[in-house]
Amino acid sequence: MSESVTIPKQVNTKNDLDFAFLRELGLKHLESFGSKIWTDYNTHDPGITIMEMLCYAITDLSQRIEMPIENLLASETDNFKKMHQQFLSAVNIxxxxxxxxLDYRKLFVHIKEVKNAWIVKHEQKIFLNCENHQMSYNAFKVDDDSQKNFTLKGLNDIYIDFEADVEDKDAVFKKVKKLYHKNRNLCEDLVNVCEIPEQHISVCAYLDISPDADEERIQALIIRAIGLYLAPSVSFYSLKQMYDKGYTTDQIFEGPVPFEKGCIDPEDFQGGFVDNEELYNASLRKEIRLSDIIKIIMNIEGVLTIKDISIKTCDGDETNSDPWIICVKENHKPVLCWDKDDEDCKNCSTSIFNFSKGFLPIGVNKKRVIAMLKELELEEQNQLENIKTEDVVFPLGEFSSAKAYTSIQNDFPETYGISRNGLPANANKQRKAKAKQLKAYLLFFDQILANYFAHLSKVKDLLTVDDGLKALYKVNAISELSEANKQTYFSQTVTDIPEIDELVDTANYNANLIKIFNNLKNDTTNSAENTFYERRNQLLDHLIARFAERFSDYAFIMKMxxxxxxxxxxxxxxxTKFVEDYKTISCERGIGFNYCDPEVWDTENVSGVQKRIARLIGVTDYSRRNLLGDAIEIYDEKDKTEDNLTEYRWRIKNGDDILISSSKHYHALSDALKELFLAFELAKSTEHYELKKTKTGRTYFNIVNPKITDKQSEDFIVARRIAYTATQEKSEQKRDEIIAYLKDLSAYEEGLYLIExxxxxxxxxxxxxxxKKPKTPKSQIPDAPAQTFMPSCLDGDCESCGPTDPYSFRVSVILPGWTTRFSNKDFRNYTEKIIREEIPAHVLARICWIGHVKGVKPDAENDMLQMQLxxxxxxxxxxxxxxxxxxxEAEITTYRNVLSDFIQTFNNIHTIYHSGNLHDCDNDATETKGNKIILGRTNIGNL
Structure with missing residues (x-):
């Protein structure tokens, strides 16, 4: 029999709760370490008493560890709010x-005026002229062999079935359109929103009912049942009702669930959950079977026999000649016509329901039938009013102070003289000294135990992105965090020991404890930072792993x-930012941006996949904005010497204020760029600033390269700030301002455009x-000019040399190619891998790294500058x-001109690469020479 390789669920032996076990284990340790000099292990021995006190304290700690996890995570104040900040409840994740x-239908039916909704494919063809490579929405007047066509994929129409008595249908159309665009799938779009057209059906039936039956009620029930068969309605259920149906939590909350501040924020929504199976069954019918209607009528209580029955359609379609089946037109809703006064059914023969009780024919009061139908509808509406979308309640727990600790010294027998009562007044100095010595000895154990209790109380802080961790966004480096924010090991002072000020420096007691725990490793100069980094990384990896995510590749590439x-x-x-934003980047990972929103620039209104990609590659700001500004600039100037060579310089500015600039002239543009980016990174840390003072006492500073040990080398100083300040203090203040500005600038320049x-x-x-008012449908034929279409790769013989359709399920991801990380070949490979993994599988991505620092090329040739404009x-x-x-007409013309101009720029962008050296795999000498290129293994460009 093979051994199980599973991890057992219960690994705790509970021995830490057993005082007798701990005492026995302690005795064994004492015997193993001190048996040569200590043979009396009876209860009267002070050493045994100390050991027993420690065992009791350990059982107390263990009992608190064994508390329900919700109690350990509970907060003393605002427990509900803080628990929901730490954990994402069902409706939020x-x-x-x-x-x-089906998801879109589930979303639309939550709008109060919408009874049902359907989203269907919109047909839109594009024709290609193979001879001149032009496109049009209309067929070209050429031979069929000289043109091709394709249908755009991803275009949708929405059909709405309204609730009864909706007055302003246009307002509902606007709601649906707005809701769609806020939740639009990537590479999809909406063309039309309209009311579902009806196909009228009439039924003629002769029924025998029971003698005591209410004929008006039976007719009302039959009309309602047939109506629900032809066009099923969608019901809403409470959370309990969904559980009673047998659904699990993940099934109930699958897809869009409107909830305030949830993934789908409701706006005039009706609450409740939708049964996916019922929603699927409420799809548009393709055919109506007489056998189904017979079954429906016979299920009505009081109906005994169907003497005769027939169905017919009112559209005059002669193809519907089968008396048992009526075919429903595509994207039409079948409707039963039974009331001849109904305006919609005026061209249809009225349904007839004749009743008899035995041989006696029965007349029906039509007004009473209508009243009963309204009563049935009102009853259904009343049932839905009290149904709301509920969240799954998770246990909040009761707060208990896990850190509360009382010194073990207070539990010792009075004879020891270390409790609150102390020694008798007549005790001599020697006795007092021994008691104080024992207090100091026991304080070591007290402190360890107190720290464990404090650490247990901080579990909820360690397993969340708390304010201390968010402080990373307010500083420029880990070293700038406060000592409290860098804590991952926690301590507390032992305060209930009498005369403790005689044992420790109480004024610095707490500060010293923090310092000790922040410096657990004494093998490096930055032990506090290393401890914080390692521990926080482990804890964040745990939080990220909760959602089956990982950051190991990112960490590796960043260290490279x-x-x-x-x-x-x-x-x-x-x-930290990834965990903090996980609710958003998880919920929105497949949607596009809302292009109907007035804010389209300098906005976070971007596609969900763009947000997720940005977080996975460490881009701080994923908003859509200008990625190329005037802050970094390269310029050329003529050499003053006789050779008259063009030389390059660079500078980093904040408006008109030059912050730092190059320390020398560069004969090659590549050398200027290399030193610019080196200085840009070095200038983010205070340790790379060399403060200097002039003879007159004014100060300035240089940016120095720590890898250059020869201070006389021209490579030692990589940048300068010539502007002088009156004092060193002001110079340091300016230095800190520059560091903060460069941090923001680095985040600002890194970004991306995802273009559908x-x-x-x-x-x-x-x-x-x-x-003009159109006279004929022909006058509405689209007349978009050829330059507004994207080019297609097509040969003159209509053979494709690439994708024929440049629109459907395709995106372009545009990134700046000049920044420090984005110009790195390995980081580009990592980013492209992330992009292709995160973009939906049916979407094809083109990835381009474009643009230059201002001044490298004329503005008209700078791809990023032209792209963002x-x-x-x-x-x-x-x-x-x-x-x-x-x-x-004027708006159409403007739109087409702008589109044509953008497409021309869009098609002309190209990826930039740093110059490199071919690497000979058989020659190790070329391994370390700059940016190496290996033939056959280094990709240059991609689709």
């Missing part, structure tokens, strides 16, 4: 933005770029007739197109 058509010491801060900061190609498709307007203009026009639908 399990739901997601809609992904499938910056080295172990310099990467610590960035690694901790990235992990489907949103770049041209409009379908006819500009010439936009301001044109992309912003396009998004502003896209928002106007959404808000002002339908557009006027």
């Amino acid at each position: 399990l739901p997601s933005k809609p992904v499938s058509a 770029i910056y080295g172990d010491a310099n990467a610590k801060y960035e690694i901790l900061k990235a992990k 190609h489907l949103l770049l498709r041209p409009d379908t307007y006819n500009a010439a007739n936009a301001d 044109k992309y912003k203009l396009f998004l502003e026009q896209l928002q106007i197109k959404c808000a002002n639908h339908p557009l006027r």
